[in-house]
Amino acid sequence: MAHGDQHHQNQSQVVVVMVPLPAQGHLNQLLHLSRLISAYNIPVHYVGAATHNRQVKLRAHRWEAKLQFHDFPTPPFLSPPPNPNATNKFPSHLQPSFKATAHLRQPVAKLLRELSPKARRVIVIHDSMMASVIQDVASIPNGESYTFHSVSAFTIFLYLWEVIGMPKKLEELDVKLPNGIPSLEGCFTIEFMNFIGEQHEHQKLINAGNLHNTSRTIEGPYIDLLNRIGQQKHWAIGPFNPTTVANPNNNSNGSRHKCLEWLDKQEQSSVIYVSFGTTTAxxxxxxxxxxxxxxxxxxxxxWVLRDADKGDLFSDAEVRRAELPQGYEERVKGRGLVVRDWAPQLEILSHKSTGGFLSHCGWNSCIESITMGVPIAAWPMHSDQPRNTVLITKLLGVGFVMRDWDKRDELVTSQSIKNGVQKFMWSEEGDEIRKRAAELGADVRQSRVEGGASYMEFSSFIAHITRY
Incomplete structure (x- = not known):
């Protein structure tokens, strides 16, 4: 290569800057996406407060990507414990850490300005809740920003449909919406709804396209509808999570989580995995x-029994340790395992002994469960979860409702939990759901393989951002 081409060579590189919302289900999805993009030899910069970068690395499912993390200073923010007795289950205790992200705007702008002259194009992929943080991309001549939606395409479609006033025209669009789609009542706090509104205003000004952690195999009709509603393109490039988990038996450093050894001793599909995510108290x-x-x-x-994450995982504040009935763990020994630390969810879901997932239906958990072919018993708590429940149970038929969203203010009794678990794991209906979940899982994994729908969408997105 002649020396004169050297400058051109540097300019030919496209760089990506990832800007996640600091909540586990968001941090994690963009970390997985970073890994997939860097496999195309595109440099990826992952930005956040030091505490959140530390959190996502600590909990990551074995990853070896060459990412550049930028720990940007944010002033101290309140990190109160979650309130398990709040009527609205939305994690309002995280709001101070969401608000603190405003302080990332300056350092992110500075990073974009530094990268701009060295790259052919600076691509910013930001969580839909972080649009205000990256608003300065508008002043970067070779900057382009893409909105990442951390929820299902179905949920986004419903949200946009409501915002544009639910035109009757959708009835002509070949879409069958089931009855009883829950309203957003009880899903968010007023503060967070205002935060969403504010982000949406910024996003409209800078958005060059939309990315979804889903596959056409799962949500093809809703991706099509999204592409028909607005001007920008929507790419369904998921699942982002690894679709196969390395054989857990030959983990060289021997650091397997104890629950996996316990799973090894159980019958195939005999275990129900119970976890309510990182934002449920x-x-x-x-x-x-x-x-x-x-x-x-x-x-x-x-059963993963942990309190919801605090805004700063590493602050010294007391974490509530839930009390179990007297002598409980002794009594269920051998049949039930209570895990109080961070559990390797993907490895549990991909284990042959796992036959069902009792879940809050956060999108991260839904997509991981679908990918691994595990059916879901839905117990939605807040946010997009009631609507994901409709997608999982009524539209995809890979789950059933464990707790009705309409009865969210009532205690779910031990009797109805016992009956629900038995029906889910032992009935013919449960077996039907398990069969459909296994089939859908196989199709989704196939969609990520060369030539599959998600593989094609991903290639199309990469081709688009690296275009000359």
């Missing part, structure tokens, strides 16, 4: 009922 009496219900169901289970 259950009240003590509900934890008691769940404990008794699981015990009386006589069903093998792994």
């Amino acid at each position: 259950m009240k003590d009496e509900q934890i008691q009922e769940l404990a008794i219900g699981l015990e009386e169901s006589k069903q093998q289970f792994i």
